[in-house]
Amino acid sequence: MKKFLALLLTGAMTMSLVACGKQEAAPSNEDANAPAEAPAEEAPAEEPAADDAAAAPADGAVAGDITLWTYPVGKFGDAEAVGELVAAFNQKYPDVNVTVEYLDYQTGDDQVTAAIEAGTTPDLVLEGPERLVANWGAKGKMIDLSDLWDADTTADITANSAAVEAACKSSDGAYYEYPLCMTTHTMCINQELFEEADAMQYINEDRTWTVENFEKALQALKDHGVETTGVVYCGGQGGDQGTRALAMNLYNAQWTDAGHTEWTMNSAEGVKGLQQLKDWVDAGLLSSDAGIVASDEIQLFANETIAMSFCWNAANQLTYAAQTAFTPYAVAFPSEDGVPELCGGIWGFGIFDNGDAAKVDAAKAFIKFVCDDPTQGPESVKLTGFFPVRSSFGNIYEGTEDEERMTVYASFAQWLGDYYNVTLGWAEQRTAWWNLLQQIFGGEDVQTAADNYVNTCNEATTAASN
Amino acid sequence: MSKNSNVPARSKVLSRRETRTAYLFLLPALVFFIGFVIIPMVLCLITSFFNYTMGDFSFIGIENYVKMFQDDIFLVALKNTILIVVVAVPTVTAFSLWVGASIYNMHAISRSFFRCIFYLPVVTGSVAVSVVWKWMFNKYNGLFNNVLTGMGVIDQKISWLGDERFALWCIIVILFTTSIGQPIVLYVAALGNVDPSQTEAAEVDGATKFQTFWKIKWPAIMPTTLYILIITTINSFQCYALIQLLTSGGPNHSTETIMYYIYYQAFKLNNYGYGNAMGIFLAIIIAIFSAIQLRVGKSDN
Numbered sequence: 223m224k225k226f227l228a229l230l231l232t233g234a235m236t237m238s239l240v241a242c243g244k245q246e247a248a249p250s251n252e253d254a255n256a257p258a259e260a261p262a263e264e265a266p267a268e269e270p271a272a273d274d275a276a277a278a279p280a281d282g283a284v285a286g287d288i289t290l291w292t293y294p295v296g297k298f299g300d301a302e303a304v305g306e307l308v309a310a311f312n313q314k315y316p317d318v319n320v321t322v323e324y325l326d327y328q329t330g331d332d333q334v335t336a337a338i339e340a341g342t343t344p345d346l347v348l349e350g351p352e353r354l355v356a357n358w359g360a361k362g363k364m365i366d367l368s369d370l371w372d373a374d375t376t377a378d379i380t381a382n383s384a385a386v387e388a389a390c391k392s393s394d395g396a397y398y399e400y401p402l403c404m405t406t407h408t409m410c411i412n413q414e415l416f417e418e419a420d421a422m423q424y425i426n427e428d429r430t431w432t433v434e435n436f437e438k439a440l441q442a443l444k445d446h447g448v449e450t451t452g453v454v455y456c457g458g459q460g461g462d463q464g465t466r467a468l469a470m471n472l473y474n475a476q477w478t479d480a481g482h483t484e485w486t487m488n489s490a491e492g493v494k495g496l497q498q499l500k501d502w503v504d505a506g507l508l509s510s511d512a513g514i515v516a517s518d519e520i521q522l523f524a525n526e527t528i529a530m531s532f533c534w535n536a537a538n539q540l541t542y543a544a545q546t547a548f549t550p551y552a553v554a555f556p557s558e559d560g561v562p563e564l565c566g567g568i569w570g571f572g573i574f575d576n577g578d579a580a581k582v583d584a585a586k587a588f589i590k591f592v593c594d595d596p597t598q599g600p601e602s603v604k605l606t607g608f609f610p611v612r613s614s615f616g617n618i619y620e621g622t623e624d625e626e627r628m629t630v631y632a633s634f635a636q637w638l639g640d641y642y643n644v645t646l647g648w649a650e651q652r653t654a655w656w657n658l659l660q661q662i663f664g665g666e667d668v669q670t671a672a673d674n675y676v677n678t679c680n681e682a683t684t685a686a687s688n
Numbered sequence: 689m690s691k692n693s694n695v696p697a698r699s700k701v702l703s704r705r706e707t708r709t710a711y712l713f714l715l716p717a718l719v720f721f722i723g724f725v726i727i728p729m730v731l732c733l734i735t736s737f738f739n740y741t742m743g744d745f746s747f748i749g750i751e752n753y754v755k756m757f758q759d760d761i762f763l764v765a766l767k768n769t770i771l772i773v774v775v776a777v778p779t780v781t782a783f784s785l786w787v788g789a790s791i792y793n794m795h796a797i798s799r800s801f802f803r804c805i806f807y808l809p810v811v812t813g814s815v816a817v818s819v820v821w822k823w824m825f826n827k828y829n830g831l832f833n834n835v836l837t838g839m840g841v842i843d844q845k846i847s848w849l850g851d852e853r854f855a856l857w858c859i860i861v862i863l864f865t866t867s868i869g870q871p872i873v874l875y876v877a878a879l880g881n882v883d884p885s886q887t888e889a890a891e892v893d894g895a896t897k898f899q900t901f902w903k904i905k906w907p908a909i910m911p912t913t914l915y916i917l918i919i920t921t922i923n924s925f926q927c928y929a930l931i932q933l934l935t936s937g938g939p940n941h942s943t944e945t946i947m948y949y950i951y952y953q954a955f956k957l958n959n960y961g962y963g964n965a966m967g968i969f970l971a972i973i974i975a976i977f978s979a980i981q982l983r984v985g986k987s988d989n
Contacts, residue, residue, distance in 0.1 A: 331955070331956075332955045335742075335955055335958065338742060339742075339960070361742045361743045362743065363742070450828065456850075456938075456939075457849070457850060457935065457936065457938060457939075458935075458936040458938070459936075511827060511847050511850045512847065512849075512850030512851070512938050512939035512940075513825070513826075513827060513847040513848065513849035513850025513851075513855075513935075513939075514827075514847075514850070522828060527828045527829060528828075649956055649957055650957065653952070653956070656936075656938070657938065657940065657941070660938055660939040660940045661940055664852060664939065664940055
């Protein structure tokens with residue numbers, strides 16, 4: 223016995239050398255500003271255990287303790303703002319105690335993954351369809367919210383954008399997200415610098431431009447002495463919606479097929495766009511950098527090291543307004559015909575299936591209050607800094623100090639493109655994408671690299687579908 | 689007679705009591721160790737034989753281990769990890785020994801100053817250290833590019849962390865700076881504990897400084913060297929935080945390490961079983977390297 227204990231303790235000491243090695247958990251280089259897209263799923267959906275069919279409960283009929291985890295979508299990362307929202311909810315539902323925990327895009331996914339495996343998921347989570355529908359929902363971790371999507375609600379949301387409803391619904395017809403807000407991702411230029419370089423002439427009044435004019439603008443900037451016009455960042459997945467939109471729009475490529483079952487950036491249009499980016503980089507009109515991600519690129523833009531950012535939206539404009547000594551001028555991504563197809567962002571709530579019907583009722587009451595209440599709903603959307611998914615809310619920024627800024631960004635909604643982020647295999651796609659950029663800027667043949675990228679993504683999609 | 693027969697009995701009781709006390713003191717640590725290291729390791733081993741994902745848990749035998757050696761990215765990660773170990777361990781050990789030998793007999797204030805300087809990156813934390821290094825490596829306004837272009841060494845600014853030729857070496861440089869603190873402190877302590885009468889006797893007998901070091905001091909600090917070798921090897925094999933913070937394994941997998949790839953597979957793709965299989969493989973590799981170092985160290989001793 224003594225020998226055994228001594229052996230165990232000796233083993234413990236030896237193993238502690240291994241265990242005590244530096245294993246500090248570190249944040250990944252995710253988006254700092256623009257909310258990031260999510261990992262995808264790899265297993266078929268399972269039936270949630272709790273009662274999905276239960277309708278949203280009546281006012282005051284619910285009670286209990288629920289937990290909300292929020293990603294930092296606008297001020298949903300601000301404890302004071304969310305505290306006020308919860309206080310407003312508690313005026314109507316005094317018997318529901320809401321505990322809020324704040325995630326970030328660096329470590330949030332890891333925290334949720336760990337919680338899922340440990341069985342300690344929150345009741346509510348605020349994020350987008352990439353995570354709620356295509357990842358956690360598809361893996362059977364979420365409650366079907368079909369009962370919240372009644373006919374009036376659906377009509378109200380689809381009147382604004384049919385893409386929102388499609389994005390919140392899984393392939394098996396279950397709704398794993400109840401949406402609150404949406405936006406379109408754009409790019410942005412330094413207006414004063416463009417004016418000095420006489421490059422504003424290449425941008426249309428509606429803030430679109432053609433590939434030809436974009437190239438002329440790059441040349442004008444270079445001729446004006448701008449060392450680095452823009453950077454195609456590819457150091458990680460943070461803000462990859464920007465580089466995707468850039469490459470996709472140039473020659474009007476499609477990222478996936480219409481059914482979101484196959485990846486298609488190795489098409490002639492996709493490869494032509496990628497080749498164009500490489501040509502611009504080789505010619506010195508643009509730069510590529512595998513050492514930075516979007517947050518770094520935005521910072522370079524804000525401190526006027528570069529003349530444009532490929533990762534921008536309404537919230538970024540607000541965030542960086544105080545930091546920039548120039549006018550950030552949002553523009554659409556250039557396309558061959560001048561008609562862009564912009565990537566969108568949709569954020570809303572999902573409910574984890576924790577097997578407690580009372581908590582589900584309380585969580586649904588919270589969602590309905592935050593998203594649909596005639597008074598609170600528009601205020602909740604304002605917290606995000608984006609636009610309501612409900613058409614009945616109208617222009618919520620009318621008469622506010624944000625009206626002018628938000629009117630500009632609202633104008634981009636007409637070019638909102640397909641929400642392909644819900645395609646299965648999304649997580650693998652994200653990594654494969656920035657690796658593809660690294661490969662082509664490193665000198666690999668564009669078509670070959672694009673084919674490899676598509677094969678990797680399609681394999682991931684097939685694996686996730688089985 | 690009776691008195692004599694009582695002595696061993698009492699000694700046995702005392703000894704047993706002391707042993708029991710010792711084990712009781714160790715018990716709390718043992719409980720934590722079993723709970724947070726042994727049990728997770730066993731679970732890691734078991735689940736490595738399963739297709740364990742967020743939606744599946746089915747037995748697949750050694751399929752994960754077979755897949756590992758057919759996975760090009762894993763093989764790149766293995767190569768990079770071994771390169772980091774092969775470069776970092778000898779350089780860290782040699783540099784630490786050199787610094788330790790240079791400062792151990794200095795005045796206490798000077799010695800403490802140097803110890804603080806070299807230990808600072810260790811206590812600063814990986815995140816803060818990485819942020820500073822990331823700025824220094826920055827292509828557009830980083831220190832290295834500004835200095836090198838200013839001196840005319842390079843014409844074009846280099847994306848140090850974004851260029852396959854340099855990225856892994858940049859990681860090794862950072863790892864080096866964060867790894868030398870503890871070995872230096874240990875060497876200073878070990879060299880200070882070498883019996884001065886032995887070195888003095890050797891010098892009186894006509895030994896050169898090198899002979900004194902090699903024949904007297906080196907054997908005396910061998911246990912410390914062994915510990916440093918093993919702990920540096922383990923830390924180098926487990927290089928993860930720097931990769932996560934600075935390169936995400938890029939560009940083009942040139943900084944991919946096994947630890948980062950385990951994280952990627954487990955947390956980004958939810959392939960827990962596959963990640964665990966790689967973890968077991970890494971543990972075996974570390975154990976083999978450590979055993980070799982122990983054996984070589986003992987035979988040298």
